[in-house]
Amino acid sequence: MINTQIPDAAAIISAYDLIKPYINRTPVLTCSMFNRMFDCELFFKCESFQKVGAFKYRGATNAVFSMPDNEIKNGVATHSSGNFAQALSLAAKMRGVKAYIVMPSNSPKVKSNAVRDYGGEIIFCTPTLQARETTLAEVVEKTNAVFVHPYNDYKIIAGQATACYELINEINKLDIISAPVGGGGLLSGTLLSAHYFSSATKVIACEPELANDAWQSLKAGKIIPSVNPNTIADGLKTSLGDKTFPIIKEYVAEIVTVSEKAIVEAMKLVWERMKIIIEPSAAVTFAALLENKYDHKGKRIGIIFSGGNVDLEKLPWM
Amino acid sequence: MINTQIPDAAAIISAYDLIKPYINRTPVLTCSMFNRMFDCELFFKCESFQKVGAFKYRGATNAVFSMPDNEIKNGVATHSSGNFAQALSLAAKMRGVKAYIVMPSNSPKVKSNAVRDYGGEIIFCTPTLQARETTLAEVVEKTNAVFVHPYNDYKIIAGQATACYELINEINKLDIISAPVGGGGLLSGTLLSAHYFSSATKVIACEPELANDAWQSLKAGKIIPSVNPNTIADGLKTSLGDKTFPIIKEYVAEIVTVSEKAIVEAMKLVWERMKIIIEPSAAVTFAALLENKYDHKGKRIGIIFSGGNVDLEKLPWM
Numbered sequence: 042m043i044n045t046q047i048p049d050a051a052a053i054i055s056a057y058d059l060i061k062p063y064i065n066r067t068p069v070l071t072c073s074m075f076n077r078m079f080d081c082e083l084f085f086k087c088e089s090f091q092k093v094g095a096f097k098y099r100g101a102t103n104a105v106f107s108m109p110d111n112e113i114k115n116g117v118a119t120h121s122s123g124n125f126a127q128a129l130s131l132a133a134k135m136r137g138v139k140a141y142i143v144m145p146s147n148s149p150k151v152k153s154n155a156v157r158d159y160g161g162e163i164i165f166c167t168p169t170l171q172a173r174e175t176t177l178a179e180v181v182e183k184t185n186a187v188f189v190h191p192y193n194d195y196k197i198i199a200g201q202a203t204a205c206y207e208l209i210n211e212i213n214k215l216d217i218i219s220a221p222v223g224g225g226g227l228l229s230g231t232l233l234s235a236h237y238f239s240s241a242t243k244v245i246a247c248e249p250e251l252a253n254d255a256w257q258s259l260k261a262g263k264i265i266p267s268v269n270p271n272t273i274a275d276g277l278k279t280s281l282g283d284k285t286f287p288i289i290k291e292y293v294a295e296i297v298t299v300s301e302k303a304i305v306e307a308m309k310l311v312w313e314r315m316k317i318i319i320e321p322s323a324a325v326t327f328a329a330l331l332e333n334k335y336d337h338k339g340k341r342i343g344i345i346f347s348g349g350n351v352d353l354e355k356l357p358w359m
Numbered sequence: 360m361i362n363t364q365i366p367d368a369a370a371i372i373s374a375y376d377l378i379k380p381y382i383n384r385t386p387v388l389t390c391s392m393f394n395r396m397f398d399c400e401l402f403f404k405c406e407s408f409q410k411v412g413a414f415k416y417r418g419a420t421n422a423v424f425s426m427p428d429n430e431i432k433n434g435v436a437t438h439s440s441g442n443f444a445q446a447l448s449l450a451a452k453m454r455g456v457k458a459y460i461v462m463p464s465n466s467p468k469v470k471s472n473a474v475r476d477y478g479g480e481i482i483f484c485t486p487t488l489q490a491r492e493t494t495l496a497e498v499v500e501k502t503n504a505v506f507v508h509p510y511n512d513y514k515i516i517a518g519q520a521t522a523c524y525e526l527i528n529e530i531n532k533l534d535i536i537s538a539p540v541g542g543g544g545l546l547s548g549t550l551l552s553a554h555y556f557s558s559a560t561k562v563i564a565c566e567p568e569l570a571n572d573a574w575q576s577l578k579a580g581k582i583i584p585s586v587n588p589n590t591i592a593d594g595l596k597t598s599l600g601d602k603t604f605p606i607i608k609e610y611v612a613e614i615v616t617v618s619e620k621a622i623v624e625a626m627k628l629v630w631e632r633m634k635i636i637i638e639p640s641a642a643v644t645f646a647a648l649l650e651n652k653y654d655h656k657g658k659r660i661g662i663i664f665s666g667g668n669v670d671l672e673k674l675p676w677m
Contacts, residue, residue, distance in 0.1 A: 312671060313671060318630055318635065
């Protein structure tokens with residue numbers, strides 16, 4: 042099923058109704074110490090507490106449960122070594138179909154084990170983009186599974202939009218919502234929800250200086266690919282897609298970039314003070330506050346903590 | 360003001376009403392993966408999200424706000440190098456009085472900085488129990504501050520009881536509530552709340568094998584002091600007091616002990632799967648499940664995660 046329409050308000054609401062039984066309604070946390078520190082009101086939407094530890098499960102669930110039985114009967118397939126691999130595996134398991142995950146052969150064992158825990162079947166390939174795509178094509182041909190793109194897909198975008206939708210329904214009159222940007226699935230979903238359901242709210246996207254392709258793309262007015270970025274925020278290394286970029290271009294108020302140092306500092310500070318675990322890709326939004334990247338004083342700000350999957354054996358400040 | 364009565368139901372309710380404006384109502388979290396893993400229903404009362412990162416703030420707030428103005432006008436004093444030092448400092452600050460904290464001169468800088476952040480005034484002493492007590496006596500004499508004991512005090516016990524009180528009010532029909540035991544403030548409060556407000560619920564206490572003085576005391580029928588225990592659960596090294604022990608003896612269903620290895624494993628597993636930070640002293644309750652220390656199958660179990668203060672530079676699994 043090809044979905045050719047940018048999700049409208051009704052599409053987001055129906056995505057939410059569809060996935061609600063399967064997802065966690067994640068909490069919105071506050072921290073009075075951080076409010077004092079930044080002189081603003083912060084509301085943290087903790088997708089780190091989502092199933093599989095990241096917002097990706099929302100989109101995967103929407104994609105998987107939107108498909109009719111006869112379309113999905115042979116399962117789903119994707120290439121990912123990150124949170125989407127786990128998300129699609131679990132969503133497929135909930136639907137009762139197979140998930141084929143193409144992963145580079147040098148993926149950390151902790152990631153492949155997590156995918157297997159959620160019931161995904163892994164097909165390893167040599168670690169090049171070329172090999173990923175060829176292997177995926179072979180898998181799809183052999184199994185008749187449906188390819189689900191991790192972010193460049195309107196069903197995925199509508200699913201990711203539900204995080205912001207929940208946030209807006211719980212916390213009113215937000216001046217700003219801040220979200221990280223990698224491939225743009227979460228950001229474009231956030232932009233659409235803010236646009237339809239809280240139009241006075243500005244959305245500010247955050248990305249690492251060392252993977253500033255979204256910032257560059259916005260400036261150039263066309264997609265500038267991310268070329269071998271070397272950031273600790275491993276979920277934000279991907280390039281924008283032709284479905285996510287137009288939404289971002291249309292609706293984003295600003296894209297700001299943050300240093301690696303600030304990402305690590307932000308992550309550690311959130312762990313220490315809020316006692317919650319967020320991953321580096323989630324910490325970019327907090328890093329933007331630390332580096333004073335936009336006018337936040339006196340504002341009500343929603344921060345989307347996108348995920349909490351971290352290898353506890355390798356912490357960036359150690 | 361000397362409070363000579365074991366707190367009754369009314370005392371716990373009035374403690375709760377008194378401290379409610381100052382404390383966080385901490386969330387009760389669940390984790391479907393752990394429910395499957397242990398074949399029971401677990402409800403985690405996360406005092407790690409309490410102000411100062413530990414349940415200790417409840418008792419400190421009750422003690423500080425119970426005193427009439429003329430009694431507390433010269434402030435409060437205690438000796439502690441742990442969570443209670445921070446808790447009393449912040450409670451005193453909220454009341455607008457001074458807090459004098461006697462700390463051993465070899466306390467980690469991270470702890471003394473935290474106390475100062477919360478407005479406490481630190482008086483360092485040589486790191487012996489003798490010096491602590493002498494120095495505290497001197498401070499009290501000089502300042503006329505009121506000494507507040509970290510746990511052997513009925514106001515403190517009534518304050519700590521409110522964590523379990525909240526848990527019981529939110530989650531009904533718990534078969535078991537499990538809490539760590541150090542000096543016994545949290546445990547005796549938990550026992551009283553369970554007794555008054557959910558009498559069918561059994562309370563099971565957990566402590567490190569290497570600091571098993573509560574287990575020994577229960578067996579001996581009298582307080583066996585904790586002598587230089589060497590456990591990673593640094594909040595559980597203290598001995599029981601003459602106010603906490605009788606309550607424990609009367610009401611506890613069981614005290615179980617856990618290995619250091621299980622404490623570290625429990626802590627890491629909770630971080631990884633629940634994405635929350637708990638300290639080793641909090642992890643003993645989860646370690647008891649890992650080591651299968653009591654009959655938990657098919658039961659509804661409340662687990663009190665007592666705190667989340669951890670030095671992120673020194674993680675026990677690194």
